[in-house]
Amino acid sequence: MTLGEKYTAFRTILIKEFLRFIRIWIQTVLPPVITTALYFVIFGNLIGSQIGDMEGYRYMDYIVPGLIMMAVITNSYANVVSSFYGSKFQRHIEEMLVSPIPNHLILSGFVAGGVARGLVVGSAVTATAFFFSDVQVHNLFVSISVVVLTSILFALAGLINGVFAKSFDDISIIPTFVLTPLTYLGGIFYTIEMLPEFWQGVSLANPILYMINAFRYGLLGVTDIDLYASYLIIIGFIAGLYWFALTLLNRGVGIRN
Amino acid sequence: MTQALTIRQLRKTYPNGLIALKGIDLDVAEGDFFALLGPNGAGKSTAIGIIASLTNKTSGSVRVFGHDLDTDQAAAKSCLGLVPQEFNFNMFEPVVEVVVNQAGYYGIPRALAFERAEQYLRELGLWDKRRVMARNLSGGMKRRLMIARALVHRPRLLILDEPTAGVDIEIRRSMWEYLRRINQQGTTIILTTHYLEEAESLCRNIAIIDDGEIIENTNMKVLLNKLHTETFVLDLREPIDAIPPLAGYRVHQVDPTTLEADISRECSLNGLFTELSRYGIEVLSMRNKSNRLEQLFLDLVDDKNSHRRKGAAE
Ligand SMILES: Nc1ncnc2c1ncn2[C@@H]1O[C@H](COP(=O)(O)OP(=O)(O)OP(=O)(O)O)[C@@H](O)[C@H]1O
Ligand SMILES: [Mg+2]
Numbered sequence: 189m190t191l192g193e194k195y196t197a198f199r200t201i202l203i204k205e206f207l208r209f210i211r212i213w214i215q216t217v218l219p220p221v222i223t224t225a226l227y228f229v230i231f232g233n234l235i236g237s238q239i240g241d242m243e244g245y246r247y248m249d250y251i252v253p254g255l256i257m258m259a260v261i262t263n264s265y266a267n268v269v270s271s272f273y274g275s276k277f278q279r280h281i282e283e284m285l286v287s288p289i290p291n292h293l294i295l296s297g298f299v300a301g302g303v304a305r306g307l308v309v310g311s312a313v314t315a316t317a318f319f320f321s322d323v324q325v326h327n328l329f330v331s332i333s334v335v336v337l338t339s340i341l342f343a344l345a346g347l348i349n350g351v352f353a354k355s356f357d358d359i360s361i362i363p364t365f366v367l368t369p370l371t372y373l374g375g376i377f378y379t380i381e382m383l384p385e386f387w388q389g390v391s392l393a394n395p396i397l398y399m400i401n402a403f404r405y406g407l408l409g410v411t412d413i414d415l416y417a418s419y420l421i422i423i424g425f426i427a428g429l430y431w432f433a434l435t436l437l438n439r440g441v442g443i444r445n
Numbered sequence: 446m447t448q449a450l451t452i453r454q455l456r457k458t459y460p461n462g463l464i465a466l467k468g469i470d471l472d473v474a475e476g477d478f479f480a481l482l483g484p485n486g487a488g489k490s491t492a493i494g495i496i497a498s499l500t501n502k503t504s505g506s507v508r509v510f511g512h513d514l515d516t517d518q519a520a521a522k523s524c525l526g527l528v529p530q531e532f533n534f535n536m537f538e539p540v541v542e543v544v545v546n547q548a549g550y551y552g553i554p555r556a557l558a559f560e561r562a563e564q565y566l567r568e569l570g571l572w573d574k575r576r577v578m579a580r581n582l583s584g585g586m587k588r589r590l591m592i593a594r595a596l597v598h599r600p601r602l603l604i605l606d607e608p609t610a611g612v613d614i615e616i617r618r619s620m621w622e623y624l625r626r627i628n629q630q631g632t633t634i635i636l637t638t639h640y641l642e643e644a645e646s647l648c649r650n651i652a653i654i655d656d657g658e659i660i661e662n663t664n665m666k667v668l669l670n671k672l673h674t675e676t677f678v679l680d681l682r683e684p685i686d687a688i689p690p691l692a693g694y695r696v697h698q699v700d701p702t703t704l705e706a707d708i709s710r711e712c713s714l715n716g717l718f719t720e721l722s723r724y725g726i727e728v729l730s731m732r733n734k735s736n737r738l739e740q741l742f743l744d745l746v747d748d749k750n751s752h753r754r755k756g757a758a759e
Contacts, residue, residue, distance in 0.1 A: 189519060194552065197549055200546055280535040283547050283550060286525070288522040288523050445460070445499075
């Protein structure tokens with residue numbers, strides 16, 4: 189394939205993925221917006237007013253970055269895992285396998301679709317957040333780059349989950365038992381400085397903590413973690429997951445008998 | 446002559462240990478209309494899956510228009526269009542998008558992809574359905590959608606795995622016409638089917654595969670000439686009580702107004718009619734008892750199975 193043809197093929201997958209989740213926006217875009225709105229009302233307004241400030245910010249404002257990140261993480265992951273598994277289940281992944289698209293473009297296309305959903309939902313949640321709180325963006329470059337990198341990371345992870353999934357149960361096990369706990373324990377609602385030293389150490393093993401804190405730095409300018417360490421960890425994970433996902437596709441795991 | 450498809454010593458053992466292909470060789474020339482026949486489970490779809498890069502082979506080689514699947518896969522894939530046995534499009538996509546997206550995967554720019562999609566959907570009678578969700582098409586329409594999708598990048602070799610399964614007679618005929626036309630325009634076609642009439646009327650060359658082995662690979666006419674006797678069914682105007690002695694013909698009575706005659710290639714039908722006329726028996730109509738290819742196919746597969754059984758008994 190020429191470079192132009194490759195670009196067309198990539199764009200085709202991206203458009204297809206985009207239309208897929210937009211077509212079912214009531215299942216994909218709306219729920220996270222409603223959930224975060226509820227978080228803002230309950231934790232931000234009702235309970236938050238009792239809590240007082242956290243690291244110099246109103247509690248409502250403090251939890252905004254984490255809630256946006258939670259939506260981005262969950263949706264990037266969910267989009268790719270369900271789309272990839274669905275295309276295996278209905279077998280239309282074969283449309284790509286018979287065509288000359290190289291595997292790295294199939295991978296990039298699905299990941300771009302996941303990033304697209306992460307960004308669409310992230311923007312919708314951000315708009316909701318601005319409605320409830322008065323957060324200003326401290327550093328636009330950091331905010332945007334962290335969101336994009338994080339959604340790439342979880343889109344890749346979703347694809348790997350999709351490759352191994354053999355049933356519809358398999359696509360919800362990781363999100364429910366791994367992703368959600370790690371996200372909640374990743375410092376959405378608190379600073380780890382509130383934790384005893386031992387649990388602070390344990391928290392540092394949670395990669396999601398780095399992403400949420402980096403993003404909190406982008407929006408508010410405060411973080412528990414060194415910014416460079418965060419970028420390093422995110423990019424390291426992306427590289428590792430990309431390599432692993434590509435190896436799986438090249439071997440045809442779960443898609444070629 | 447250019448070879449559209451060259452297969453050498455192709456073997457496939459599935460992970461569960463089942464040997465689906467036992468080292469097959471196959472050549473299909475450019476421009477051919479080729480039938481791949483065989484009973485259920487013979488290995489046809491497995492072979493096609495390997496040619497189309499959907500199934501990993503165990504060993505052997507496949508070349509599509511000279512492009513080896515191992516070393517020159519992208520070029521080989523670009524030459525090939527596949528209509529698989531099972532529906533494998535996204536049921537939740539509108540018809541036109543199924544075709545346009547497939548074009549995109551081959552690198553065809555979107556505007557051109559829409560033009561092509563319109564052309565093929567019109568030719569296959571699906572243009573009115575272009576905005577319908579694919580899952581809301583009827584079975585026969587889904588088959589035609591897969592043909593449109595397979596043609597959108599203008600492949601030089603089109604492989605159809607049972608394209609007319611579940612398609613009504615009228616649409617089947619029009620699909621045949623359509624396939625004949627694109628074959629005349631230069632597309633090489635390989636087709637599997639269980640309707641032997643279909644293979645007989647469309648295909649010039651034929652391979653029969655059974656239990657992972659090719660047991661016959663020849664020209665259709667040559668193959669049909671192998672058939673030594675044909676059975677004809679004769680409908681009579683008046684009922685008869687018994688068959689008069691008919692010299693040289695093996696005829697038996699099914700019911701008072703129906704006879705079955707085995708005619709070998711040495712005898713002529715004229716002779717039989719002369720004999721019957723002598724006894725005042727009038728034949729109203731006549732037809733083949735079964736499709737000729739069908740008979741041959743059963744003979745071949747049967748032959749092989751009885752050899753195998755004998756082998757096993759020894
Ligand atoms: N994924 C698979 N895993 C294990 N065995 C398989 C798999 N796919 C096919 N087989 C086996 O391989 C053999 C050949 O199957 P194949 O689908 O190639 O037959 P076929 O000639 O296309 O038959 P049909 O006319 O019924 O479509 C069968 O015994 C089948 O059970
Ligand atoms: Mg088959």
